[in-house]
Amino acid sequence: MKMVGKEMTQYLGDFQFGVGTPNGAEAVLHSANRFLNSFHADGSLAMLTVDFSNAFNMVDRTALLLEVHHHCPSIYLWVHRETPLGPLLFALALHPLVLRVQNDYNLPFHAWYLDDGTIIGGANEVAKALDIISSEGPSLGLQLNIKKTEVFWPAFNGVKVKDGLFPSGIGRPERGVKLFGGGVSRDPYFIKELARRRASRAVDLMKLSPCLRDPQSELLLLRSCMGVAKLLFGLRTCHPHMMDDAVSCFDKGLREAIEDIFVCGGPFFGDLQWRLASLPMRLGGLGLLSAHDVGVYAFVASRAQSWKLQNHILRNS
Structure with a gap:
């Protein structure tokens, strides 16, 4: 079991930091603030914080079991019956969507802590990444909660406010975003x-x-x-x-x-x-x-x- 957990952590470890990664949430938050402090004046960038509706309960069990069967078949029968590995299995089910986003777009910052995603990149690329998440997430049982999904950057060149680029219901905070209970902002x-x-x-x-x-x-x-x-x-x-x-x-x-x-x-x-x-x-x-x-x-x-x-x-x- 320990070997399976280690292998899964290595598999997920490029973009997901909610399982088997000490200080994962803190690292993502510190990193987001470091990135913001370095590139805050670049008006072409946008920061997206992703939120799913009731993600752990809604994630598709069939998709989850397929990922378990593909990546760790030795525990498939155990997982099929009952297992306490909720966070690991959720991260495993989410990972194909995470990889699809990263492989399709050049994103300088892409990190997830379980169902909370943080994406920073050019506004057009970030908007396209959101489109993938909202269109392909439902096949995994993951419905985007647009009311709690936000797009933020302190400087902008007009692209982020272009009609139709981001959904009309998305949050657009001006001073900063709340991430894992902490803040990403240059506003003290x-x-x-x-x-x-x-x-x-x-x-x-x-x-x-x-x-x-x-x-x-x-x-x-x-x-x-x-x-x-x-x-x-x-x-x-x-x-x-x-x-x-x-x-x-x-x-x-x-x-x-x-x-x-x-x-x-x-x-x-x-x-x-x-x-x-x-x-x-x-x-x-x-x-x-x-x-x-x-x-x-x-x-x-x-x-x-x-x-x-x-x-x-x-x-x-």
């Missing part, structure tokens, strides 16, 4: 607003924890899933200076949640107690990481860990 306010909204939602969730009326459970949730984990992807993919407002909002909310657990919002919880609470458990703390403490390191670590993969994604540019 666009990135900051995305990060601030994510932090606000995390704080709103923290405020609901007292409804449990169980301090131990509240603390466990804050440590494992309500805490910095809610903001970690943003910390790893957004430049730290664009995360200042989000980090301040998040840390303030986390501190108030801890105060409520230990002193019910009363006195005797100051800066020292907050600092102690944010220490690792092995050092006597509660393991509740401050977003301010980990932000810079998270971004640098993500860029470093995914650099080789970024260069692979950007190889055609």
Whole structure:
């Protein structure tokens, strides 16, 4: 089974990074921003973010099984009966469409994370790639969700707005696009607003924890899933200076949640107690990481860990 997974990862690895690829989503997001920063002034380019409707449930099982039979026949009977390999099998079924797009058009940036595709190239080529996806996707059970599909580039030479080039219902954001929960944009306010909204939602969730009326459970949730984990992807993919407002909002909310657990919002919880609470458990703390403490390191670590993969994604540019 491990050998099959390795072979499939190698087969999918040129353009799909959602299966068996560590830091795949982060690498695609970093790469898109690197490409944008390098070529933002080229008005002939367009960036397309692709979205399918209910993709995992709608993908055609017959097409999926044909791909399994062709590329990994040793597990065909197992997959035919039942299998937990959902993401791998979806990527396998999608891959002929991905290859068709890449082989037919010269695209300097072409990357997929499961059902989320990101394509950058000349506006005409990107529009033709979208035509292939929308016309051939249904044979695989993949229906393009045009309302969530977007075309973006900060500079343009008039081609992208030509009548009939892109469908009328496609999104046309002017400041940037949201990708995997992060942002691709050269507008710092666009990135900051995305990060601030994510932090606000995390704080709103923290405020609901007292409804449990169980301090131990509240603390466990804050440590494992309500805490910095809610903001970690943003910390790893957004430049730290664009995360200042989000980090301040998040840390303030986390501190108030801890105060409520230990002193019910009363006195005797100051800066020292907050600092102690944010220490690792092995050092006597509660393991509740401050977003301010980990932000810079998270971004640098993500860029470093995914650099080789970024260069692979950007190889055609």
